[in-house]
Amino acid sequence: MAIAAPPAGFAGPVKRSITIAGHQTSISLEPVFWRELEDAARDHGLPLSALVAEIDALRIVERDPPNLGSALRTWLFDRRQ
Structure with a gap:
């Protein structure tokens, strides 16, 4: 059985800034994870x-x-189980 690319294609990580515990942090995740x-x-x-x-x-x-x-990513993957 052949595999196929995702319908939306492959995408690299996107960096976003989020404030947690009162400080800014940057997180890089692929759009599907965001x-x-x-x-x-x-x-x-x-x-x-x-x-x-x-x-x-x-x-x-x-x-x-x-x-x-x-x-x-691990938390999100586990959530889908």
């Missing part, structure tokens, strides 16, 4: 920055935390 993150924030009734801050808080308690972008 859309999913916005949907998740809406589903949870939170502003995007608040959802990112919650995921960041979960990430930093890990023994060897991944970077924030990786944590967001």
Whole structure:
């Protein structure tokens, strides 16, 4: 069985600035992840920055935390399961 490219094509990461814990941070995610993150924030009734801050808080308690972008992608992937 052959595989196909995504209907919208492939896209590289887009950098956006978000304020979490009172400071600005830049996050680079592919557009599909930004859309999913916005949907998740809406589903949870939170502003995007608040959802990112919650995921960041979960990430930093890990023994060897991944970077924030990786944590967001992993959280979003797990959410789809």
